[in-house]
Structures are given as C-alpha cells and as structure tokens.
Amino acid sequence: MPEGDTIHRVAAALRPVLDGQTLLACTCELAAVDDWQIVGRRVDRVEARGKNLLVHCAPLHAVAGEADPRRADQLPVAIWTHLGMHGRWSVRGAGDVARSSGPRPSLVLRTQTHAAVCTRPEILKFLGPRGLLRSRALAQLGPDLLDPGADLDEAVARLRALGEVALGAAIMRQSAVAGIGNVYKSELLFLERRDPFAPVAALEAAELRALLERARELMRLNLDRGGPRRTRFEGRGRLWVYERSGRPCRVCGELIQMRRQGRLARSTYYCPGCQAQSPS
Structure with a gap:
C-alpha cells in the first residue's frame, strides 16, 4: 500500500518524464480537466508531499503584472493525487496507453515521448493557487519525514x-x-x-x-x-x-x-x- 516512501519513489520516476515538458494531451475521468486548459502547459515540477503527489504546471499564458484570477489560463495549476489503497502511477510510451491491459486510466498526461498514467486514485483534483491554500488536507499536513528540510x-x-x-x-x-x-x-x-x-x-x-x-x-x-x-x-x-x-x-x-x-x-x-x- 502507498506510504510516504512509495510516493517519493513515484515522484522520482515521474520527474525525468514530466519536469520541464509541455503537456500535449490530458485525459481525465474524475475531475473537470477542461476548466483548467491543461494542454500546452509546461510542467514545472513533480512534488511528493507525505502521501500526496502534486504535478505543478505553469500558467498557459503569461501576463505582464498580476494575473486575472478569473482566467485559468493565466494561473498555475497543481494536479493533486492521493492514491489511497488501490491507486497507482506508471510511465508508458506515448502510444502505449490505449492498448495496455489493467484498470482503465483515470488520468493520462502525455508529452512528446511519454505518458504518465494514474489509475484508481482516491483523490484526483486540479487546484489553482487558492485551491492549494484552502485544501485542509494539504495545508494542514505535518512535516514530511522524507523532506530533507523536515522539522x-x-x-x-x-x-x-x-x-x-x-x-x-x-x-x-x-x-x-x-x-x-x-x-x-x-x-x-x-x-x-x-x-x-x-x-x-x-x-x-x-x-x-x-x-x-x-x-x-x-x-x-x-x-x-x-x-x-x-x-x-x-x-x-x-x-x-x-x-x-x-x-x-x-x-x-x-x-x-x-x-x-x-x-x-x-x-x-x-x-x-x-x-x-x-x-x-
């Protein structure tokens, strides 16, 4: 079952595939992906936070000065997953998702060369800056034991x-x-x-x-x-x-x-x- 070390291992596997890459496609069955215009965003970083995994994506359109909070394309977005008991992340070739066996993907993030696939997560949400701050499950987390700076x-x-x-x-x-x-x-x-x-x-x-x-x-x-x-x-x-x-x-x-x-x-x-x- 996924615990903190599992999520840090998942993050380490996803970083070479996602960090700095542009997302060419995103399919999602459990959250309103279209509201956030994920396609075309660059992945800034993949973060393990306790039992949670966050894929941080840059704004789709940069603006001079302060971003308009009503414009999702001008805001960064974090894709938040908590695997629970049965969830799993995997890395596949960009064209290998449709013909793979196993549970139906809940989320697929495609780059030019790879697909990051999440199946059966307990939590799957897209969060803007306000959502990250307001999420009690994330905001109230204690120190992550595998964070080098954990207090x-x-x-x-x-x-x-x-x-x-x-x-x-x-x-x-x-x-x-x-x-x-x-x-x-x-x-x-x-x-x-x-x-x-x-x-x-x-x-x-x-x-x-x-x-x-x-x-x-x-x-x-x-x-x-x-x-x-x-x-x-x-x-x-x-x-x-x-x-x-x-x-x-x-x-x-x-x-x-x-x-x-x-x-x-x-x-x-x-x-x-x-x-x-x-x-x-």
Whole structure:
C-alpha cells in the first residue's frame, strides 16, 4: 500500500518524464480537466508531499503584472493525487496507453515521448493557487519525514498536542507527521518496543523524536530499493509483525496480535511480549 516512501519513489520516476515538458494531451475521468486548459502547459515540477503527489504546471499564458484570477489560463495549476489503497502511477510510451491491459486510466498526461498514467486514485483534483491554500488536507499536513528540510521538532510538538490519543493512531495522523502508513506504524512501534495503545502523553519529547528518526531511517532505506518494502534486512521475511497475526514473534516467540484502532479502525499488528503491556 502507498506510504510516504512509495510516493517519493513515484515522484522520482515521474520527474525525468514530466519536469520541464509541455503537456500535449490530458485525459481525465474524475475531475473537470477542461476548466483548467491543461494542454500546452509546461510542467514545472513533480512534488511528493507525505502521501500526496502534486504535478505543478505553469500558467498557459503569461501576463505582464498580476494575473486575472478569473482566467485559468493565466494561473498555475497543481494536479493533486492521493492514491489511497488501490491507486497507482506508471510511465508508458506515448502510444502505449490505449492498448495496455489493467484498470482503465483515470488520468493520462502525455508529452512528446511519454505518458504518465494514474489509475484508481482516491483523490484526483486540479487546484489553482487558492485551491492549494484552502485544501485542509494539504495545508494542514505535518512535516514530511522524507523532506530533507523536515522539522522534526515541529512534528514532535504536533504529536504531543494529541495528548491522550493512542500512539499507534497518533503517528498515522498526517496533520501531525506526514508519510507514516499502516505498515510503518506497526513495524516502527515493534522495533522501538512501544505499546501502540499507550497515550502519546506517556512519551517524552526526546522519545517521540527518536521514534520519528527511526521512521525516517526506515523509509529512506526503502527509497532506492527495488521490490517490496522491507523493515527486516537479515534472514527470511521482509517484515517483523505486519500481517503476521497468529504467527510467532521473530524475537520472543509470542503470537503476534492485531487490533483495530483510531477513527478509521486501522489494523495494528504488535507483539504483546516485546511491546510493553499492550492490553488484550
């Protein structure tokens, strides 16, 4: 499933294809593409922001002085996708989209040589400057752990503000820290021997920072890897606890358990032997 490292890898794959290129065609099934006159725009940059991917496009027509906010062609536009559970970006040859197999494309951006294709995203929107500022999901994102300039102290402060929220649910709050998903949540808390069901308030600021530093390290290790995500780099098996409910812990032998937590009842895998006194 896409987490922060996945989106940064997608952005790295799209940049050589899109950055600086003129979009010769754009087809979209989920948003009002014609309102934004995407064809003919130059792609300024592709940005990964937590679990979100933004393709920033320059104004179609430059103007002297201030752009008219009523004229979409005079404004920059960002194409925002959030892949959710089933979305995917891929790069294909410019003529390979129509005859390809698999899910029907939701968005196709064509340059002279390539097509960037997005299928089954959870979110697909075109946003002008005001839309970017007004989008709560984007404007309220916490620091992105894979951003070289990420302010971990700010992320720690946002986590501490959650108080009695359970740790496993808190580190999934993208408004506190961006990029951690269900896999990293379970794996990180196991590696740090933290109880997922204890309140954030039970940890000191230094302990939370150490947790985020470990998360960033794990995500960086997967950025340049081919193949599935790993948090275990020796022996058989890629992961320590995730999706291993009912199987013995690789460290202590107790059976891994799974409980759902948080507002979305996301699954949390943990070892009751290694991770403090997790309630049953």
